[in-house]
Amino acid sequence: MYSFEQLAGQERNIRFLRGAIRQARWIHAYLFLGPEGTGKKTLALAFAKALNCLDQQAFQAGQACGMCRSCQKIEHGNHPDVHLFQPQGTALRIDQAREIRRLAELKPYEGRYKVFILDQAERLTAEAANSLLKLLEEPPDRCAFILLASDLGAMLPTVVSRCVTVRTQPVPTAQMEAILQERARADGRELDPGDVRVACALAEGSVGKARDLAEGRLAGLRQAALQFVLNVGRWSAADCLDFSAHWEDKREEAGLLIQLLQGIYHDLLWIKLASGLAQGYLLHPDQAPALAEAARTLSLDAILQSLQLCRWVERQLDRNLSVRLALDVLLLDLRECFAGRDVPLVATEYEGG
Amino acid sequence: MFFRCEREPFLQAIQAAQRAVSSRTTLPILSGLLLNLEDGTLTVTGTDLDLGIETQFGVEQKEPGAMVLDARALADIVRRLPDRQVELSLDAATHLARITSGPAHFEIHSLDAADYPALPDPGEGLQWSVSYPVLRQLIRFTTFAAANDDTRASLNGALLELEDGEAHMVATDSYRLALFVQPQGAATSVKALIPAQTLQEVAKLLVDVPEAQAQITLGKSHALFQLGSTRVVTRLIDATFPNYRQIIPASFVTETVVDRLALQSALERASLLSRGGAVIVKMEISADQLQISASVPDEGDYREALPAQSTGEDLEVAFNARYLLDALRVIPNAAVRLRCTGSRSASLLMPEGPLAGGPATATSPAPDAARQQGDAPAAPEEAGGASAESASGGRFVYMVMPVMYR
Ligand SMILES: [Zn+2]
Numbered sequence A: 001m002y003s004f005e006q007l008a009g010q011e012r013n014i015r016f017l018r019g020a021i022r023q024a025r026w027i028h029a030y031l032f033l034g035p036e037g038t039g040k041k042t043l044a045l046a047f048a049k050a051l052n053c054l055d056q057q058a059f060q061a062g063q064a065c066g067m068c069r070s071c072q073k074i075e076h077g078n079h080p081d082v083h084l085f086q087p088q089g090t091a092l093r094i095d096q097a098r099e100i101r102r103l104a105e106l107k108p109y110e111g112r113y114k115v116f117i118l119d120q121a122e123r124l125t126a127e128a129a130n131s132l133l134k135l136l137e138e139p140p141d142r143c144a145f146i147l148l149a150s151d152l153g154a155m156l157p158t159v160v161s162r163c164v165t166v167r168t169q170p171v172p173t174a175q176m177e178a179i180l181q182e183r184a185r186a187d188g189r190e191l192d193p194g195d196v197r198v199a200c201a202l203a204e205g206s207v208g209k210a211r212d213l214a215e216g217r218l219a220g221l222r223q224a225a226l227q228f229v230l231n232v233g234r235w236s237a238a239d240c241l242d243f244s245a246h247w248e249d250k251r252e253e254a255g256l257l258i259q260l261l262q263g264i265y266h267d268l269l270w271i272k273l274a275s276g277l278a279q280g281y282l283l284h285p286d287q288a289p290a291l292a293e294a295a296r297t298l299s300l301d302a303i304l305q306s307l308q309l310c311r312w313v314e315r316q317l318d319r320n321l322s323v324r325l326a327l328d329v330l331l332l333d334l335r336e337c338f339a340g341r342d343v344p345l346v347a348t349e350y351e352g353g
Numbered sequence B: 001m002f003f004r005c006e007r008e009p010f011l012q013a014i015q016a017a018q019r020a021v022s023s024r025t026t027l028p029i030l031s032g033l034l035l036n037l038e039d040g041t042l043t044v045t046g047t048d049l050d051l052g053i054e055t056q057f058g059v060e061q062k063e064p065g066a067m068v069l070d071a072r073a074l075a076d077i078v079r080r081l082p083d084r085q086v087e088l089s090l091d092a093a094t095h096l097a098r099i100t101s102g103p104a105h106f107e108i109h110s111l112d113a114a115d116y117p118a119l120p121d122p123g124e125g126l127q128w129s130v131s132y133p134v135l136r137q138l139i140r141f142t143t144f145a146a147a148n149d150d151t152r153a154s155l156n157g158a159l160l161e162l163e164d165g166e167a168h169m170v171a172t173d174s175y176r177l178a179l180f181v182q183p184q185g186a187a188t189s190v191k192a193l194i195p196a197q198t199l200q201e202v203a204k205l206l207v208d209v210p211e212a213q214a215q216i217t218l219g220k221s222h223a224l225f226q227l228g229s230t231r232v233v234t235r236l237i238d239a240t241f242p243n244y245r246q247i248i249p250a251s252f253v254t255e256t257v258v259d260r261l262a263l264q265s266a267l268e269r270a271s272l273l274s275r276g277g278a279v280i281v282k283m284e285i286s287a288d289q290l291q292i293s294a295s296v297p298d299e300g301d302y303r304e305a306l307p308a309q310s311t312g313e314d315l316e317v318a319f320n321a322r323y324l325l326d327a328l329r330v331i332p333n334a335a336v337r338l339r340c341t342g343s344r345s346a347s348l349l350m351p352e353g354p355l356a357g358g359p360a361t362a363t364s365p366a367p368d369a370a371r372q373q374g375d376a377p378a379a380p381e382e383a384g385g386a387s388a389e390s391a392s393g394g395r396f397v398y399m400v401m402p403v404m405y406r
Helices: A011-022 A040-052 A056-060 A069-075 A094-105 A126-137 A173-186 A193-202 A207-215 A218-234 A237-245 A251-273 A285-297 A300-318 A323-338 B007-018 B071-079 B132-140 B196-205 B260-271 B321-328
Strands: A029-033 A082-085 A114-118 A143-149 A164-167 B002-006 B032-038 B041-047 B051-058 B060-063 B065-070 B085-091 B096-101 B104-111 B126-131 B157-163 B166-172 B176-182 B190-195 B213-218 B222-227 B230-235 B254-259 B280-286 B289-296 B300-307 B309-312 B315-320 B335-340 B347-351 B395-400
Touching: A011 A040, A011 A164, A029 A040, A040 A056, A040 A069, A040 A082, A040 A114, A040 A143, A082 A094, A094 A114, A094 A126, A126 A143, A173 A193, A173 A207, A193 A207, A193 A218, A193 A251, A193 A285, A207 A218, A218 A237, A218 A251, A218 A285, A218 A323, A237 A323, A251 A285, A251 A300, A251 A323, A300 A323, B002 B007, B007 B032, B007 B041, B007 B051, B007 B071, B007 B085, B032 B071, B051 B196, B065 B071, B071 B104, B126 B132, B132 B166, B132 B176, B132 B196, B132 B213, B157 B196, B176 B321, B190 B196, B190 B230, B196 B222, B196 B230, B254 B260, B254 B300, B260 B289, B260 B300, B260 B321, B260 B335, B280 B321, B280 B335, B315 B321, B321 B347, B321 B395
Parallel strands: A029 A143, A029 A164, A082 A114, A114 A143
Antiparallel strands: B002 B060, B002 B085, B032 B041, B032 B065, B041 B051, B051 B230, B065 B104, B085 B096, B096 B104, B126 B213, B157 B166, B157 B190, B166 B176, B176 B395, B213 B222, B222 B230, B254 B309, B254 B335, B280 B289, B280 B315, B289 B300, B335 B347, B347 B395
């Protein structure tokens, strides 16, 4: 749902935008500025809903009811007055700017306001941006422009100066964990707190990304990664290769798995170096006893080398090394590490695979 | 929603409404057609928000309702159904539409009809009743001269003007201008700038029913064409059309009359010099001859002389061949007259004599009170001839700007 209520950590922005609607002021051109995944698009669509909500009471309060035909159409991407423009290929192009200008001249089809949302506005070509200047300066009646951008430096200053800037911030991890759990409960589900914690750690401040991770593939992957690290001492080489085979051609998931392995070895490192540390410092506090057990059997060198191996294979994966080969190598090497054998990093050996 | 109907009228309704569906839409719902079933009538609607087409026909209704189905998928399926009967139902729980015809059985996903935008209401406006053949003529003789996707909005439309008992339709892309005058306007005066592409879609819906009348409503921001059981609603272009009456020249230094087909074939030959590109033809007009030549660098030269009857000064003037061909292809007369004001100012190309009753010509009288003349009795269609009576009394004027000849 695109609604103000769903936007955690943006209370000030929401209060500001609601005020703008209530007082019918500044409803012209905005720049929503913030890192990827901090809810800019959700905020823009929630704003579009509030501007067009058919529930008069909600509208006057600067809110959206979420139930009326207009709110529903925006939710489904089907509102004829709410236009989302995204880069075609790498850029927002001049023909898109022309279409925006054409549409801006028309009366709203059925809504109160026409809302133009330009996603990744830093990708406007100079030609396209310049052709929109006049429109941003003096928007026609009943038009709102919302430019979404994460890189202020890549924007034309003339565009930025015509917009009211609204900054979106990454949400602190602890707050994000609470939000994820709250939403899951609202949907009648319970998420594993361990999964939520790891998802939020990997999400770089983006609630959307954390939710995707926590509700998506993370659950199984985290268990798989833990199972590997905690048991690899008893595994044969063939077990490792069987395990690796699961991720054949699943590059994204394999990358996530390696990130998770790193996180676990990181926890082992903390336990080893700062024994007796509060569990709050661990990424996987729910596994603390098992991790402590593993940390006892491993040497500091083995843990450090395992971490190094993970980082190195992660880089190889970015260079398009075959997923299967990368994981085969990594898992076998980690097994060697666990057994206390030294594994040399020979970069050239695997390159170009 | 549940109904049974004949495949053919269903397919026709789908294909008519599909004309308004754009492939470039950003709203998922607009790639679909709305099927709305009420009181035994199925209404099929398509729109791209600028143009909306809805058409109705009677079906055997079992349960009223509405749904949106992907336009392309629906058209493809219905076209290939094995039986003359079609049965369509919607499973409200799964949103699956079931299409059954003879032994064939389809299940396709539907979208929520409540998301489909209502077609705009043109509101109170001037009503004009015009026969299908006359409307088709107005459109066919003018819309080809409009620009396609010009940033100057007024050039993408054709202006319909009803004034002094005449209907004018005119379109220009700023290099040439096509004007058709029909002595059958409404009593009041009104102007509307209608997107040329919409008019071309309207023309395709004007099936050959000589007696049929189109009811046109010209509102403030929208126009409605009621064509039998089909409604076409279009947004009007909110821009000022160039004042064409002032720019059409009235006096000429040179005039020449030439066989229309001979000129058309000569220009088509000249166009062979460039594949796809513009070919500039030079015309040397003298008393009894029209000399046409073209030269395209790296391609070749072309030269041909046509017999002609000219008056006034000898003149050299050059045109883009395509612009002349566009007009020659709609003129049904055996001969055309080219009236020039010089080598750097506009020329007029028009049928010689009254507009011939060619395939594009209207044959039915319009019952509108405002008509004053030209309602000659229906004439059999002719291949065209300079002496043929114009069945509709329509007048076609085509203005074209010359170009520099290197
Ligand atoms: Zn609402």
